[in-house]
Amino acid sequence: MRNLVFKxxxxxxxxxxxxxxxxTTDREGLHSVIRRHFIGVVKEIxxxxxxxxxxSVYILKEHNNKEQRGRFLCRVKGxxxxxxxxxxxxxxxxxxxxxxxxxxxxxxxxxxxx
Numbered sequence: 235m236r237n238l239v240f241k242x243x244x245x246x247x248x249x250x251x252x253x254x255x256x257x258t259t260d261r262e263g264l265h266s267v268i269r270r271h272f273i274g275v276v277k278e279i280x281x282x283x284x285x286x287x288x289x290s291v292y293i294l295k296e297h298n299n300k301e302q303r304g305r306f307l308c309r310v311k312g313x314x315x316x317x318x319x320x321x322x323x324x325x326x327x328x329x330x331x332x333x334x335x336x337x338x339x340x341x342x343x344x345x346x347x348x
Contacts, residue, residue, distance in 0.1 A: 236261075249276040260338050269332040279315075279322040287313065304335040 239256040250273070257268040289312035296305045309330040316323050 250274070263338045265336050265338045267332075267334045269330075271328075271330045271332075273328045275326045277324050277326070279324055284315070285313070285324060289313070302337040304333075306333040307331070 237256075237258040241252070241254045243252040244250070252274075253272045255268075255270045257266075259266045259268075289310070292307070292309040294305070294307040296303075298304070307330070309328065311326075311328045313327070314325045316325065
């Protein structure tokens, strides 16, 4: 069995876009949950003040043989500068991917932590 849930939230007033998906699969004794998440925010830059900072990548991988569980998390944050019609903008973004694997009996009766 496979379930898919998509969300697409856009706010023109806040200049923000959020896209997320959740995929749940039960197959061959394995329960898997895959969450994908994207957030983007656009801001106009006035003057010569460019926000400083560096991109970041965070990766976590856990495996527990005793509980027959596995978890993977990857998160990327950054920014992009762009020019359009003589105006300067900065786009802040964050992508995340979270995968949780466990035995099918645990996935159906266990907690649904994210």
